[in-house]
Amino acid sequence: xxxxxxxxxxxxxxxxxxxxxxxxxxxxxxxxxxxxxxxxxxxxxxxxxxxxxxxxxxxxxxxxxxxxxxxxxxxxxxxxxxxxxxxxxxxxxxxxxxxxxxxxxxxxxxxxxxxxxxxxxxxxxxxxxxxxxxxxxxxxxxxxxxxxxxxxxxxxxxxxxxxxxxxxxxxxxxxxxxxxxxxxxxxxxxxxxxxxxxxxxxxxxxxxxxxxxxxxxxxxxxxxxxxxxxxxxxxxxxxxxxxxxxxxxxxxxxxxxxxxxxxxxxxxxxxxxxxxxxxxxxxxxxxxxxxxxxxxxxxxxxxxxxxxxxxxxxxxxxxxxxxxxxxxxxxxxxxxxxxxxxxxxxxxxxxxxxxxxxxxxxxxxxxxxxxxxxxxxxxxxxxxxxxxxxxxxxxxxxxxxxxxxxxxxxxxxxxxxxxxxxxxxxxxxxxxxxxxxxxxxxxxxxxxxxxxxxxxxxxxxxxxxxxxxxxxxxxxxxxxxxxx
Amino acid sequence: xxxxxxxxxxxxxxxxxxxxxxxxxxxxxxxxxxxxxxxxxxxxxxxxxxxxxxxxxxxxxxxxxxxxxxxxxxxxxxxxxxxxxxxxxxxxxxxxxxxxxxxxxxxxxxxxxxxxxxxxxxxxxxxxxxxxxxxxxxxxxxxxxxxxxxxxxxxxxxxxxxxxxxxxxxxxxxxxxxxxxxxxxxxxxxxxxxxxxxxxxxxxxxxxxxxxxxxxxxxxxxxxxxxxxxxxxxxxxxxxxxxxxxxxxxxxxxxxxxxxxxxxxxxxxxxxxxxxxxxxxxxxxxxxxxxxxxxxxxxxxxxxxxxxxxxxxxxxxxxxxxxxxxxxxxxxxxxxxxxxxxxxxxxxxxxxxxxxxxxxxxxxxxxxxxxxxxxxxxxxxxxxxxxxxxxxxxxxxxxxxxxxxxxxxxxxxxxxxxxxxxxxxxxxxxxxxxxxxxxxxxxxxxxxxxxxxxxxxxxxxxxxxxxxxxxxxxxxxxxxxxxx
Numbered sequence: 008x009x010x011x012x013x014x015x016x017x018x019x020x021x022x023x024x025x026x027x028x029x030x031x032x033x034x035x036x037x038x039x040x041x042x043x044x045x046x047x048x049x050x051x052x053x054x055x056x057x058x059x060x061x062x063x064x065x066x067x068x069x070x071x072x073x074x075x076x077x078x079x080x081x082x083x084x085x086x087x088x089x090x091x092x093x094x095x096x097x098x099x100x101x102x103x104x105x106x107x108x109x110x111x112x113x114x115x116x117x118x119x120x121x122x123x124x125x126x127x128x129x130x131x132x133x134x135x136x137x138x139x140x141x142x143x144x145x146x147x148x149x150x151x152x153x154x155x156x157x158x159x160x161x162x163x164x165x166x167x168x169x170x171x172x173x174x175x176x177x178x179x180x181x182x183x184x185x186x187x188x189x190x191x192x193x194x195x196x197x198x199x200x201x202x203x204x205x206x207x208x209x210x211x212x213x214x215x216x217x218x219x220x221x222x223x224x225x226x227x228x229x230x231x232x233x234x235x236x237x238x239x240x241x242x243x244x245x246x247x248x249x250x251x252x253x254x255x256x257x258x259x260x261x262x263x264x265x266x267x268x269x270x271x272x273x274x275x276x277x278x279x280x281x282x283x284x285x286x287x288x289x290x291x292x293x294x295x296x297x298x299x300x301x302x303x304x305x306x307x308x309x310x311x312x313x314x315x316x317x318x319x320x321x322x323x324x325x326x327x328x329x330x331x332x333x334x335x336x337x338x339x340x341x342x343x344x345x346x347x348x349x350x351x352x353x354x355x356x357x358x359x360x361x362x363x364x365x366x367x368x369x370x371x372x373x374x375x376x377x378x379x380x381x382x383x384x385x386x387x388x389x390x391x392x393x394x395x396x397x398x399x400x401x402x403x404x405x406x407x408x409x410x411x412x413x414x415x416x417x418x419x420x421x422x423x424x425x426x427x428x429x430x431x432x433x434x435x436x437x438x439x440x441x442x443x444x445x446x447x448x449x450x451x452x453x454x455x456x457x458x459x460x461x462x463x464x465x466x467x468x469x470x471x472x473x474x475x476x477x478x479x480x481x482x483x484x485x486x487x488x489x490x491x
Numbered sequence: 492x493x494x495x496x497x498x499x500x501x502x503x504x505x506x507x508x509x510x511x512x513x514x515x516x517x518x519x520x521x522x523x524x525x526x527x528x529x530x531x532x533x534x535x536x537x538x539x540x541x542x543x544x545x546x547x548x549x550x551x552x553x554x555x556x557x558x559x560x561x562x563x564x565x566x567x568x569x570x571x572x573x574x575x576x577x578x579x580x581x582x583x584x585x586x587x588x589x590x591x592x593x594x595x596x597x598x599x600x601x602x603x604x605x606x607x608x609x610x611x612x613x614x615x616x617x618x619x620x621x622x623x624x625x626x627x628x629x630x631x632x633x634x635x636x637x638x639x640x641x642x643x644x645x646x647x648x649x650x651x652x653x654x655x656x657x658x659x660x661x662x663x664x665x666x667x668x669x670x671x672x673x674x675x676x677x678x679x680x681x682x683x684x685x686x687x688x689x690x691x692x693x694x695x696x697x698x699x700x701x702x703x704x705x706x707x708x709x710x711x712x713x714x715x716x717x718x719x720x721x722x723x724x725x726x727x728x729x730x731x732x733x734x735x736x737x738x739x740x741x742x743x744x745x746x747x748x749x750x751x752x753x754x755x756x757x758x759x760x761x762x763x764x765x766x767x768x769x770x771x772x773x774x775x776x777x778x779x780x781x782x783x784x785x786x787x788x789x790x791x792x793x794x795x796x797x798x799x800x801x802x803x804x805x806x807x808x809x810x811x812x813x814x815x816x817x818x819x820x821x822x823x824x825x826x827x828x829x830x831x832x833x834x835x836x837x838x839x840x841x842x843x844x845x846x847x848x849x850x851x852x853x854x855x856x857x858x859x860x861x862x863x864x865x866x867x868x869x870x871x872x873x874x875x876x877x878x879x880x881x882x883x884x885x886x887x888x889x890x891x892x893x894x895x896x897x898x899x900x901x902x903x904x905x906x907x908x909x910x911x912x913x914x915x916x917x918x919x920x921x922x923x924x925x926x927x928x929x930x931x932x933x934x935x936x937x938x939x940x941x942x943x944x945x946x947x948x949x950x951x952x953x954x955x956x957x958x959x960x961x962x963x964x965x966x967x968x969x970x971x972x973x974x975x
Contacts (some may be wrong), residue, residue, distance in 0.1 A: 024641065111592035112708060113698035113888040116620040120694045129691045134622035134629040134890060138598040145618040152636035154753065157508065157686035160733065202641035207613045210604045216595035217965035219938050220704040224596060225964060246612045288633065404597040406618060454703050473493045480709060481701035 010249045028154050029196030029412060031163065032093070033421050034086040035380045036079055037186040037367050038070040039468050040435045040443045049182055050439035058181040066436070067368035068185040070171060072452040073446035073462030073473045076107035077118040077189075078171045078485055081472040081477025083189035084119055087165065090424040093191065095126035099162030102133040102150045104143030104372040105214065106402075107170045109454075110481075118483075119167070133164070139214055140290055141402025143168030143188075143372035148408075150192050151200055163193035166473045170371030173446055175223040182293045184368020186465025188376035198379075203248025203253065205409040207238045214403025222453050224403075231403065233336045236294060236303050238407035239399060240332070243307055244276055246409040251278035273312075280308040284316070284411065285394035286386075287356045288378040290401040291364040300399060302345035308336075309345070321348065359385045375400050384427040388419040435466075456481050463489050510730065512638045513680030513896065515647065516575040517905050519864045520567040521670040521851050522554040523952050524919045526926045531665055534923035542665040547778025550920070551852035552669040554655060555644055555929035556936040557946030557957045560591035560671075561602040563653045565956040567673035568603055571649065572757050574908040580608035583646030584615040586634045588627030588856040590656045590700065593938075594965075601650070602967075616649070620625040623698055624774055625886025627652030627672075627856035632892075634676050635684055647677035654855030657930055659707040666777045668852020681900025682863075687737065689730025689893040691722045698887025703829035703889075708887075715887065717820045719780060723787050723883060724816070728760055730893040733797070735759035757796075766801070768895065769878035770870075770897050771840045772862040774885040775848040784883060785830035785837045790819075793829070805832065843869045849914045859884050866880035868911040872903040919950075948972050 035115070037123055046059040058064050072091055088095060103115045112133040123131060132153065132183060136145035150164035169187020174180040213234040217222045252275075257330060281304050289300040305328070309318050313328055321327065327341060335341055348351075362385055363370065370377050375398060376386030383391065391414050401407045457479045467473045467488040475486040527550055528542040542548050564587060572579060587599045598619040607615060616637065620629035628649070636646035653671020658664040700708045736759075765788050766772060773784040790811070793802050797812055805811065811825060819825055846869055847854065847861030854861050859882060866944045867875065875898050885891045893909040932945055941963045951972040959970040 106596040106597035108592065108703075109701065111703065112590040112621075112623045112886075113696075113699035113701070114890070116622060117692060117694050117888040117890065120692050124693075129725055130689070131692055132629075132632065132688060132690050132892070134620050134626060136618050137596075137621055138600060139596045142618060145616075148616065148642065149633045149636065152633065152640035152642065155640040155642075156636035157639055158632065158636065158688055158832035160688075204616060204642055204644075205614065206616050207616055208601060209613055210601050210602050212597075212964065212966045213896075215597035215965070217593070217597070217938075218940075219592075219595065227964070270564070320921055397514055401598075404601040405600065406598070408616070454701075456702075480696065480701070482696045 011475055019250065022157070024155050025159070025194035025197050027199045027415060028151050029199035030190050030379075030421070031193050031196045032087060032091040032191035033380055033383065033425060034090060034189045034414055035186060035363065035373075035377060035425060035427060036083040036086055036169070037434070038068045038074060038190070039466050040070070040437045040441065041066040041068045041366065042439050043436055044181060047439050047442070051476070061295065062182055062297060064181060064368060065294075065365040067181070067183055067442075068366070068434070069183070069442050069445050070185055071448040071462035071466070072460040072462065073467060074171070075474050076171060077109070077483060078472040078474055079171070079185075079187040080105075080119055080167045081122065082116050083167055083169060083187040083486060084122055084165060085472070087189040087191055088122065089464060091191065095123045096128050097162055098123065098128065098131055098165055099160050100150055100155055101131055101135040101213065102146035102164065102166050103135040104146035104168040105135060105170055106137060106139050106142060106164070106371055108137070108216075110403040115167070124289050137428070138406045139402030139404050140292070140371045140374060141400055141406035141408070143376055144400035144408055145406075146202070147190070154192065154194065163191055166190045166192060168370075168372040168376050170373060172369040173222055173369050173449065174226070178228065179226050182369055184370055186367045186370040186373050186378060188365065188370070188373045190376065193263055197414065197421070199413050199415050199417055201411045201412065201413060202244060203249045205242045205244065205249060207241035207245065207405075207407045208403055209238070211403070211405045213405060220454060222449060230294070234403065234405050235292075235401055236299065236336050238401055238405055239303050239409070240307060242399065242407040242409040243304065247276035247279040247311070251275035254278050277308075277311040280312070281305055281352060281356070282308075283395065284397040285356065286360060286396040286453065288360045288375060288382065288384055288396060289357065289399045290375045291361065291378060292369050294361060294364055295360065297357060297364070298346055298353060299342060301357045302342060302349045305349045305491050306341060306345045362427065362431070366434070380425060380427060383418045383421050384425060388417050388422060391418050392416070499517070502825060506641070508639050509643070511679050511683045511899060512635050512676065512683050514674050514682035514863075515677050516571060516577070516675035517864055517867065517909060518567055518570040518574060518673045519670060519847065519857075519861060519909060519911060520563055520570055520653070520673070521918075522552045522558060523950050524554070524921045525550040525552045525850065526923050527920055528665060531923050531926070533971045545779065545901040546666055547782060548852060549849040550664060551665070551667055551926075552918070553667070553848070553926045553929050554669055555932040555946035556944040557948065557951060558655070559593055559958050559967070560589050560653065561593070561599055561967060562956040562958055563655070563669075564599050564603055564651045565969060566851070567651055567671040568606055568649060569654060569956070571675060572606065575675065579607045580612050581646055582607065582612065582615055582649055583644050584617040584634055584637050584648035585615050586630035586648065586650050588621050588630035588650070588652040589619060589621045589654055590621060590626060590855055592621070599651070617748075619687050622890045623777070623888050624654075624855045624858060625884055625890035625892070627860060627958040628884035628892055629890075631674070632688070638676065638678065647675055650674045650676060652854075652856040652860050654857060655935065656853040656855050657706055658710070662712065663710050666853055668854055670847065670851045670854040670857050670861060672854070672857045672864060673862065681898065681902055683897050683899050685895045685897060687733045687894065689726045689728065689733060691725035691729065691889075691891045693722070693889055695841040695887070695889045697889060704938060706933060716780070716952065718789050718887065718889050719885055720783065720820050720887055722885055723784055723893070724791060726789055726883065726891040727788065731760035732764045735762035738762050745816035761792075761795040764796070765789055765836060765840070766792075767879065768881040769840065769868055770844060770858060770880040772844045772866065772880060773841065773883045774859045775845065775854050775862060776858065778845060778848055779815065780840060781845065782830055782837060783826060785841045786826060786833045789833045789836070790825060790829045820900030828859060846911065846915070848955070849901070850918070864909060864911060867902045867905050868909060872906060876900070877900050877969075
């Protein structure tokens with residue numbers, strides 16, 4: 008893919024906005040090793056299904072002290088540049104989303120600049136965005152907005168989203184994972200972001216990392232589950248209200264719009280529902296949360312338009328309509344009923360996007376974009392073309408946005424270049440003890456100074472960057488593993 | 492100031508971009524206490540002038556464990572909302588720039604949402620941007636771009652930039668400081684940002700914070716000074732090249748432009764020089780670095796157009812023209828000569844913006860915007876109107892941008908509402924031992940759990956937020972100091 012360099016383009020207030028800004032290319036980086044969650048159940052001596060059904064997890068990628076967030080990002084961006092033959096000079100912005108903080112001041116972005124030094128390109132805007140798993144979506148929005156702003160200089164942007172998700176010993180540990188996504192963004196893209204965002208942000212202590220000397224987060228499990236659902240309800244509602252307002256404007260202006268017919272007279276939010284998208288993607292901390300998110304989307308739709316034909320079979324609808332919003336968040340009957348009702352739509356609209364989550368576990372900021380990469384990998388380009396996709400981004404603390412994209416072009420090249428399913432198959436599924444050992448090594452060397460990582464380079468993909476050393480002034484050096 | 496709520500505005504690809512996006516309102520928060528750098532020279536037993544002339548510092552704000560970055564941001568935004576009577580519902584985005592990281596995942600932004608809860612406004616995009624002192628400029632660019640994007644929902648944005656700059660015992664400690672700026676951004680503003688950005692980013696270890704269990708940075712002093720100047724040269728050069736390209740385009744298109752006449756036939760960069768701005772603002776880690784930055788701007792101008800009349804008196808110009816770029820960065824003769832040559836222009840164009848730096852010391856991310864606040868405070872609105880201002884943003888690691896703004900409207904309200912000079916005068920100038928004690932208290936309680944800060948609430952401004960407690964799960968509670 009030859010990306011044109013608009014070298015004569017200069018920022019200008021009078022330049023019209025470029026059209027169809029979205030994903031031109033995509034890459035996912037992940038560690039070479041993973042463990043089986045079914046094996047982890049046996050290893051931990053817990054009941055069968057606790058992780059595989061209870062959490063909905065299948066495998067989880069892992070790494071030791073030989074990799075850090077900088078090497079992850081270097082690998083994701085290198086993969087993107089090399090596989091798509093992108094000219095480093097054609098990049099004018101890089102935004103990074105991560106919550107794997109190994110320096111309170113220096114950004115991952117500054118490390119990525121090493122990849123552009125040979126090309127002499129130091130004029131690359133954008134830094135790191137931080138808010139738990141939502142940092143990636145903030146980074147994405149920032150990159151899109153730059154391209155649509157008067158300051159855009161005609162070049163493309165890269166968004167990098169990645170994390171190493173590790174938990175202290177205990178119930179959250181099986182919900183870890185690792186990986187990073189890199190996306191090339193620009194105009195006239197095959198995957199185009201739509202403008203409306205429904206956002207919810209609030210001051211919560213569901214998931215956070217206040218212990219700076221530890222890699223592990225503080226997680227309030229029950230609060231965390233409710234916060235995800237509450238944030239979904241609010242972000243989705245704002246999105247649907249804004250959609251309804253846009254439809255009203257279209258009607259006032261005499262434009263036709265294919266959604267106008269859907270506007271319910273009782274609740275303007277019914278202007279948009281799950282039926283308006285072909286695929287519904289959700290931030291995936293673990294598979295079960297996504298099943299709950301999908302069901303909750305249907306529950307919201309039901310509350311807005313209970314008489315819609317797709318809800319004819321809801322048992323005892325009055326009780327669900329009468330439930331108070333606050334109580335509904337933890338109402339197991341609501342959850343169970345709508346998970347059951349949404350089984351088919353989950354399988355059609357959400358499961359095709361779960362491949363990364365199933366193989367890599369939680370990528371935190373990378374999770375939602377891993378869903379997008381999975382969708383592109385699992386759905387034939389001819390079938391994916393002309394579909395509409397919803398995205399629910401969530402991060403603890405908390406921050407959430409609901410937005411949509413349209414697949415307007417051919418995704419064949421992205422699917423082939425990522426080659427995700429073959430690369431997943433090439434991962435080493437290792438014994439659970441390796442996972443425990445890797446975490447112990449990470450903990451031992453977290454925030455250490457003057458050391459050489461102990462992890463074996465055999466566990467690094469051939470040709471990939473790894474952390475070579477940290478010197479007496481905490482300066483990090485990276486090297487590349489030998490080619491096979 | 493009544494900020495209109497464009498409640499019917501919806502994100503739309505066809506909506507034209509709003510015009511004149513910039514600063515509608517501004518506020519600076521700073522601690523109640525400061526120390527005199529002249530007193531600190533005596534206290535530390537160093538030679539007179541070491542801090543006041545060598546570093547160019549006058550006073551330095553300080554705080555103990557009663558304040559953190561969240562309370563700083565809460566105070567800056569509260570001041571903005573209250574002084575300008577801003578409807579919390581009129582805010583659609585908040586971007587925070589900071590490198591005072593007290594949680595690796597949860598953002599300062601999420602704490603600010605508490606100020607919008609009563610108004611029921613949770614639909615506020617934007618998170619925290621991180622790259623040393625440059626995070627504020629990333630946040631600013633992100634907020635402006637949002638307003639210019641198709642996703643803009645018609646509401647205004649707030650940018651918050653603040654830090655608590657503290658150093659380990661040693662030569663860097665007198666270069667600390669503290670404070671936070673908040674800016675309200677929207678269309679049709681009196682202070683309007685121009686679109687061209689010249690940016691330089693690179694992977695350097697000049698200033699960084701890799702020791703996560705400490706508040707203190709790692710600083711490589713000599714590398715740090717050279718990095719600032721090298722980044723200035725590159726960012727300024729990219730800005731000037733883009734300006735030249737814009738002028739060429741204007742000429743090709745038959746437009747007139749007041750800069751066209753300045754285009755030097757030999758070096759296109761001469762299209763822009765210090766003479767094209769009325770004020771030149773620089774990120775200020777300490778005053779002396781800004782003097783050097785201003786001189787370096789003149790040195791760049793000289794190299795592009797050595798025959799320009801303002802350089803007629805440069806002694807031995809051939810030597811300065813022949814100097815290799817790399818060597819010129821640490822050439823004391825160049826520095827000395829151009830500091831001497833730029834004395835008058837520094838006094839006219841840069842010194843009026845140094846009030847915050849002189850009273851508060853380094854605000855890291857807040858520093859450059861403290862310069863803007865100082866300029867608005869020190870220059871009569873009638874004189875400031877219709878001027879053009881250049882801004883040099885820099886952060887270690889490193890990231891830098893050179894950009895410009897135009898004062899198109901009346902700044903009287905901002906000057907009066909900030910009331911900066913009177914509020915500086917009301918600060919308590921305390922003995923240096925209080926500074927040492929405050930830092931000791933901060934160090935003792937940094938990253939602590941289950942504790943109540945020990946610092947006296949008498950040192951908090953009446954009515955301002957302070958950190959009340961940190962519970963067993965690291966959850967932070969804030970309270971307001973009694974009104975006087």
